[in-house]
């Protein structure tokens with residue numbers, strides 16, 4: 001799935017395993033090494049062992065004290081970040097993930113790192129939608145965002161017959177038992193939803209060439225999410241199976 005995203009879109013799609021080449025920067029490289037509880041901007045510290053401490057204190061006796069300047073607090077003012085992104089939706093997503101650990105929605109699948117960045121992407125899409133693509137909501141490449149991989153859209157895609165589930169997964173969903181965050185099923189539900197929405201987008205464009213550059217994953221996601229909410233209220237036939245249950249901060 002991810003390889004095809006990469007092959008066909010030249011790394012433009014942000015979610016899934018693909019990561020846009022033009023968005024890789026020092027921040028992006030750093031992300032992989034920063035534990036979730038530690039801000040990417042925090043200084044790396046380590047607790048010295050007892051022998052190290054002794055060694056250090058003997059050495060320090062011969063050295064003048066080192067004056068360390070406290071590092072300035074990170075400028076994570078949201079307007080500054082938006083300006084820094086320079087109208088690139090992908091850049092803003094990565095800046096948000098870099099500055100706010102709670103947006104750093106990344107996991108591993110099949111030995112590879114996967115960047116979903118759902119909340120960072122929905123932030124940018126909200127900005128785009130709320131400002132109607134102008135001012136702070138003006139982005140040159142809104143089409144580089146993926147759908148927002150959580151639990152409503154996969155449920156809707158399944159109800160529409162776009163996604164089909166293996167029997168063990170179906171049992172788990174019907175039982176409404178938890179699927180742990182990062183479990184292969186959860187990652188596949190999210191990843192396949194991204195790919196399914198991309199395939200829907202391509203099919204729309206194939207049938208309506210004038211929709212190229214107009215229809216994007218954000219709009220398809222908003223449509224499917226609203227549809228899922230309607231179906232939940234019993235409008236239009238309900239939903240086939242319950243949505244997956246995962247406790248996580250990433251949705």
Ligand SMILES: Nc1nc2c(c(CN[C@H]3C=C[C@H](O)[C@@H]3O)cn2[C@@H]2O[C@H](COP(=O)(O)O)[C@@H](O)[C@H]2O)c(=O)[nH]1
Pocket residue numbers: 122126147148149150152153221222225226251
């Ligand atoms: N894929 C996708 N997920 C979406 C939305 C929305 C609705 N849109 C706006 C809402 C706030 C932001 O400003 C969004 O633009 C909420 N959610 C997610 O559903 C969850 C809320 O659960 P419940 O309320 O029970 O459906 C929560 O994880 C939330 O992030 C969407 O459009 N697409």
